[in-house]
Amino acid sequence: MCRRENNDLSGNDVVQSFITGSGSFPTFASLNSQLRILVLSLLPSTISDPKNLGTVLHFIYLSSGEGMGGGIRQLLEQVHRLSRRSLFRVLSMGPLPTHLAFIMDGNRRYAKKRGLEDGSGHKAGFSALMSMLQYCYELGIKYVTVYAFSIDNFRRKPEEVQSLMDLMLEKIKSLLDKESIVHEYGIRVYFIGNLGLLNDQVRAAAEEVMKATAKNSRVVLLVCVAYNSTDEIVQAVKRSCVEKADRDVERIQLVDIEENMQMSVAPEPDILIRSSGETRLSNFLLWQTGNSQLFSPDALWPEIGLRHLVWAILNFQRSHSYLEKKKKQL
């Protein structure tokens, strides 16, 4: 994520120096034509907040001083972030979903398509996941659930399962880093599933992350590992039977089962997005997606991008008023 290196500078200072040409900042005249065009295109969006322009100019300064490569990349990231912010402002004019669920399908096919080695599909998938999480939380969606690993996936070849477990261990541990997305957005992380099926290291890392983020409350990330919806329902039924053992079985209601579901920490998903074009649930959130909008873009998971998210949300907004009416009737 972009960060200012010199915290003493305010955006307004930079703008002033830029215009007057004082100090050690480059002036508009000194920029090459591409950067001039870039600055001019940003002016409209910075009218409401000059600090944005200041930040951008600050990076132009950095880029002209430190070499164009890294600086330009940071600059472009900042530009993308600004344009995303305007896009999200437009989207938030309509109703936004509270909870989004993702089935991250297609990593291996992606690796095969690009001619990469086997494990790199999942690594690319992880970066795609981080981008999607960033977009969701920037948009203000409070709950995001992802299907990381199913109980059925244990049936794959042992080497593949082991490499997936190693990748998961590495990424779960990285969530504890100070620069991770968890701290940037104040995410509370839950690991949902039959964690007893995981090896000790992964389970311990998962529990550590859950404990470390327990106090966060802004947004929630639910990661389903070693999860099957039917398994979740079986555990909930078991718990309901034990709870109501001494009472009349007719008293068992839907709420009793729902309370005992691991996913009860979040409301039902509004949208379920499955990548790679397959249209099936694969034993994911069967109980919770009864009324969710199902969306299955053809893109493989590492190819998923902002446009798919925007499209899903626009479709959600289109049918939202009808669904709300139905919910009220119930």
Added chain:
Amino acid sequence: MLSLRVPSTSFHPRRFHAGALERRWRLGRDCFLSFSHPRGTRSLGVKSTKSEMAPFTAAEEETLPEGLHPELMPKHVAVIMDGNGRWAKNKGLQPWDGHRAGVEALREIVELCGKWGIQVLTVFAFSTDNWIRPKIEIDFLLNLFERTLKSELETLAKNNVRISIIGDSSKLPKSLLKVINEVEEVTKNNTRLQLIVAVGYSGKYDVLQACRGIAQRVKDGEIEVEEIDEKLIEQELETNCTEFPYPDLLIRTSGELRVSNFLLWQLAYTELFFAQELWPDFGRSGFIEALMSFQQRQRRFGGRKS
């Protein structure tokens, strides 16, 4: 031999003309399930609207249309028959006309399933959520259901179709319950096609009643809590009336991209197909499209293809 003719005295070929749908208002004017109406229309010199249907033969099964492979046919197809109300509204008709047209479309699909080797067809007739509809519509729907069951019983029995009804029967009128019991009893030994009709059903309700059944068995000491597993729940669900409780393909018409709490547990690995047409327009071409889409899919059940 699959003899699917109706008694010729009551056969009215004009009924199959699309315009006749609007004219059929009164009770007792329901169509008979007839797999042979092209023969009837041809003999009267009227051009059949369904010219692509094969001529009536004594063969048990019709050959599959081009592009469909018999070995890849789904064993169990589930259908959410959505869009009757909208269809009627688009045509400027009353909602009950839409439901009548829906019954016609259902007949066609049942016929195709029987011919193409599909073993189980589950249809979502009435959900627990539908109880909020206006009383007049609910009464009409349940009445229509009762009349259709009564009138079709003989034909279905002859065609070796087994009917099972699933759902919460506590809110259904007594007369309907009586007909349901009779139909289930008469057809229980049929083997060609099992037609499961979900009335007053929802996926969550099914799991709840399974949970109650299991809790009762635990209380009676028949099973231990630790023994509760997926197999046990599967046995307690209402779809235990069939050998193939898990649909291979779920079709929902009218373009809605939701499952609406239909068959929750059973849909774990079901291929979903969302059709744009409204249910009364779905018909044979829509069904073929859905089956072709199904046959092209790669089903991996969490594992790997290679």
